[in-house]
Amino acid sequence: MVSKMLALEVYPNLKDVDFKILRAVELNMRYYEWVPLEVIARFARMELDSVSHRLGKLDNWSLVIRRSDIGYIGYQLTIHGYDALAIRALARKGIIRGLSSTQIGVGKEADVYVALTPQDERIAVKFNRIGLRTSFTRIKLYRREFIDKRHISWLYVSRLVAEREYEALRLLSSIAKVPKPIAWNRHVVAMELIDGVELVELRDSDLSRGEAERILDSVLEEYKKIVKFGIIHSDLSLYNIVLRNSGDILIIDWPQYVTTSFPQAEYYLERDLRVLLNSFERKWRIKRNWGTIWEEFRKAMHESLRE
Numbered sequence: 001m002v003s004k005m006l007a008l009e010v011y012p013n014l015k016d017v018d019f020k021i022l023r024a025v026e027l028n029m030r031y032y033e034w035v036p037l038e039v040i041a042r043f044a045r046m047e048l049d050s051v052s053h054r055l056g057k058l059d060n061w062s063l064v065i066r067r068s069d070i071g072y073i074g075y076q077l078t079i080h081g082y083d084a085l086a087i088r089a090l091a092r093k094g095i096i097r098g099l100s101s102t103q104i105g106v107g108k109e110a111d112v113y114v115a116l117t118p119q120d121e122r123i124a125v126k127f128n129r130i131g132l133r134t135s136f137t138r139i140k141l142y143r144r145e146f147i148d149k150r151h152i153s154w155l156y157v158s159r160l161v162a163e164r165e166y167e168a169l170r171l172l173s174s175i176a177k178v179p180k181p182i183a184w185n186r187h188v189v190a191m192e193l194i195d196g197v198e199l200v201e202l203r204d205s206d207l208s209r210g211e212a213e214r215i216l217d218s219v220l221e222e223y224k225k226i227v228k229f230g231i232i233h234s235d236l237s238l239y240n241i242v243l244r245n246s247g248d249i250l251i252i253d254w255p256q257y258v259t260t261s262f263p264q265a266e267y268y269l270e271r272d273l274r275v276l277l278n279s280f281e282r283k284w285r286i287k288r289n290w291g292t293i294w295e296e297f298r299k300a301m302h303e304s305l306r307e
């Protein structure tokens with residue numbers, strides 16, 4: 001499924017004041033579920049009339065939502081408004097100069113687009129959609145305090161997710177095969193663009209047994225390095241391993257990582273490995289000795305904890 005990005009379609013209509021207004025709404029969503037019109041006007045340092053007029057346009061473009069049955073007129077930022085703010089920030093920092101309007105990847109919890117840098121290099125830009133498509137279950141993995149909160153802001157969660165993924169890529173990119181991170185802003189991570197296919201897209205006949213063996217070996221070798229370093233992916237599967245045109249593999253999609261000192265680290269590590277080995281067995285009939293592999297990985301995990 002290829003869908004257009006709404007923020008990008010309306011982006012050319014947006015003026016400086018619109019970004020000022022969107023930022024005022026964003027900032028105040030920490031304090032209000034629906035940010036009062038007066039507060040937005042004060043933060044944007046604008047007259048009520050002109051703020052109200054621009055907010056009407058922003059509402060038509062679906063960048064904000066308006067509500068008036070709460071005793072006052074209030075606004076919320078939508079994910080599209082948040083997208084627009086992130087695109088603008090990345091452009092101003094000189095990270096991107098343009099974004100293509102077609103998606104290259106649709107994950108469970110993110111949309112990925114190709115962007116151009118000011119030097120005309122192509123990079124990948126991943127927009128988190130976590131609060132919108134999921135029930136926050138995965139976020140609880142690493143932020144226990146969320147569990148008790150009744151009102152969890154998707155804005156806050158999706159930003160946290162991007163920050164975490166950027167952090168994982170930053171830690172890992174010098175020691176293992178993961179995409180190189182470039183920047184993060186709000187709910188968005190910019191990273192190296194990978195040319196290749198996810199292993200899940202390959203049919204069993206696309207790889208010879210020998211090739212599949214070699215790929216599995218290199219995934220295990222990479223993952224062992226990462227575990228030794230102290231990090232567990234916790235969503236490893238054929239969806240998150242990319243086979244490059246060069247024949248190399250990369251492990252992607254890191255926001256849900258945990259460290260090896262996390263209480264349930266061993267459980268997630270075991271699950272990752274079982275998913276990986278089971279998929280290779282089902283698809284390419286490769287059987288590995290579970291006991292040997294598990295022993296090696298537990299050793300790697302304990303080594304990471306000693307350092």
Ligand SMILES: Nc1ncnc2c1ncn2[C@@H]1O[C@H](COP(=O)(O)OP(=O)(O)OP(=O)(O)O)[C@@H](O)[C@H]1O
Pocket residue numbers: 104105106107108109110111112124126130179191192193194195198235239240252253254255256
């Ligand atoms: N750096 C990249 N270069 C090229 N394509 C990418 C890149 N990162 C992701 N993709 C594509 O986008 C898809 C979705 O990305 P990714 O797996 O990171 O997110 P996700 O599955 O939504 O998961 P999550 O929400 O857990 O981060 C990938 O399966 C892949 O096809």
Ligand SMILES: [Mg+2]
Pocket residue numbers: 107108239240253
């Ligand atoms: Mg994925």
